[in-house]
Amino acid sequence: MLMLRSPLQPPQITDEIRARFDTRDEAEALAMPEKITAVATKGDIGLPGEVMAQFPSLRMIAVYGVGVDKIDLAQARDRGIAITTTPGVLTDAVAEQAIALILAATRRIAEGDRHVRTGAWAKGKLGLGYSIRGRTLGVLGYGRIGRRIAELARAIGMDILYTDLQAVEGEEDAFRSSPAALAQDSDILVIAAAGGSGTDGLVDQKVLAALGPNGLLVNVARGSVVNEEDLIAALNTGGIAGAALDVFQNEPNPRPDLLKMPNVVLTPHLASATIDARLAMGRLVIDNLAAFFHDRPLVTPLEVLS
Ligand code: 8YV
Numbered sequence: 001m002l003m004l005r006s007p008l009q010p011p012q013i014t015d016e017i018r019a020r021f022d023t024r025d026e027a028e029a030l031a032m033p034e035k036i037t038a039v040a041t042k043g044d045i046g047l048p049g050e051v052m053a054q055f056p057s058l059r060m061i062a063v064y065g066v067g068v069d070k071i072d073l074a075q076a077r078d079r080g081i082a083i084t085t086t087p088g089v090l091t092d093a094v095a096e097q098a099i100a101l102i103l104a105a106t107r108r109i110a111e112g113d114r115h116v117r118t119g120a121w122a123k124g125k126l127g128l129g130y131s132i133r134g135r136t137l138g139v140l141g142y143g144r145i146g147r148r149i150a151e152l153a154r155a156i157g158m159d160i161l162y163t164d165l166q167a168v169e170g171e172e173d174a175f176r177s178s179p180a181a182l183a184q185d186s187d188i189l190v191i192a193a194a195g196g197s198g199t200d201g202l203v204d205q206k207v208l209a210a211l212g213p214n215g216l217l218v219n220v221a222r223g224s225v226v227n228e229e230d231l232i233a234a235l236n237t238g239g240i241a242g243a244a245l246d247v248f249q250n251e252p253n254p255r256p257d258l259l260k261m262p263n264v265v266l267t268p269h270l271a272s273a274t275i276d277a278r279l280a281m282g283r284l285v286i287d288n289l290a291a292f293f294h295d296r297p298l299v300t301p302l303e304v305l306s
Contacts, residue, residue, distance in 0.1 A: 046070020138186030141193025195222025
C-alpha cells in the first residue's frame with residue numbers, strides 16, 4: 001500500500017497514482033501503518049525520521065524531486081529502504097529559473113512591476129539596472145543543475161567560475177576551492193548545491209563579505225544553504241547589493257525582514273514548477289512505484305548516502 005504525503009502537480013499525476021496503486025493519504029496511512037510499504041513525497045517536504053519510524057513495513061520512498069535533505073537517510077539506510085528521485089527532468093526548469101532571477105534582479109523587473117502598479121512611475125523613473133554581459137557568475141554546486149546554469153549564462157555573455165567538492169576535468173581554471181574564494185572572484189553568486197548537513201549555512205557572513213557591496217546572491221537550491229541572519233545583515237548594511245531567492249529556511253513563511261527589502265526578488269519555490277518538468281517528474285515517480293510494486297528494478301534509485 002502507498003502513502004501519498006501530499007498531492008503532486010499537475011492533478012493528472014495524482015489521479016494516475018490513485019488509479020494505479022492502492023493509495024492512502026497520510027492521515028489514513030497512520031491508521032494502518034503496518035500496511036504501508038511505499039511513500040511518495042515531494043522533495044521539499046521529504047520524510048522526516050519520526051514519520052518514517054511510524055511505518056514498520058516501509059521499503060521504498062519515491063521522491064518527487066531531487067532533494068533528499070528532508071529524508072532521514074541514515075534510517076533509510078539502516079532499514080534497507082530504497083529511495084528514488086527524479087534526476088535530469090527538472091534540470092532545465094531550475095536552471096531557467098536561476099537565469100530569470102538573475103535578470104529580474106539585475107534589470108529590476110520586480111521593482112519595475114511595483115513601480116508601474118503603484119503609480120510611482122508618474123512621480124519619477126526607476127533607477128538603472130545593469131547588464132550581465134561580461135560579468136562573472138559564480139556557481140556554488142556544479143552538478144547537473146549548476147552546469148546547466150553555467151551553459152545558459154555563458155550563452156548570454158557571462159564568464160563562469162564554480163566551486164564543488166573537486167574541480168571538473170577540463171574546467172580546472174574556472175574552479176575555486178571554496179565558497180568564499182568563489183564569491184571573491186564573482187559578481188553574482190548562484191547557489192545550486194544540494195541541501196543537507198554538508199551545506200547547512202554554507203553561505204555565511206564570510207562568503208557574503210567576499211561577494212561584496214556590488215554582489216548579488218541568487219538561490220535556487222535550499223534555504224538551508226544560506227545563513228539567513230547573515231544575509232539579512234548584509235542586505236541591511238549594504239554588504240551585498242541584493243538577492244534573488246526561490247527558497248527559504250522557513251517555507252512557506254520566509255523571514256519578514258526579507259519581505260521588506262526592495263532589492264530582494266522573491267519567488268515561492270518555483271524553480272521546478274513548469275508543466276514540462278512536473279509531468280516528467282510525476283512520470284518518473286509513477287514508473288518507480290510501478291517497478292517497486294511489480295518487483296522490477298527501480299528506474300532512478302538513489303545510492304543511500306553512508
Ligand atoms: C520539488 C525540489 O520537486 O527537487 C526538489 O527537491 O525542491 C522541487 O523541485 C518540489 O518540492 C515539488 O513541490
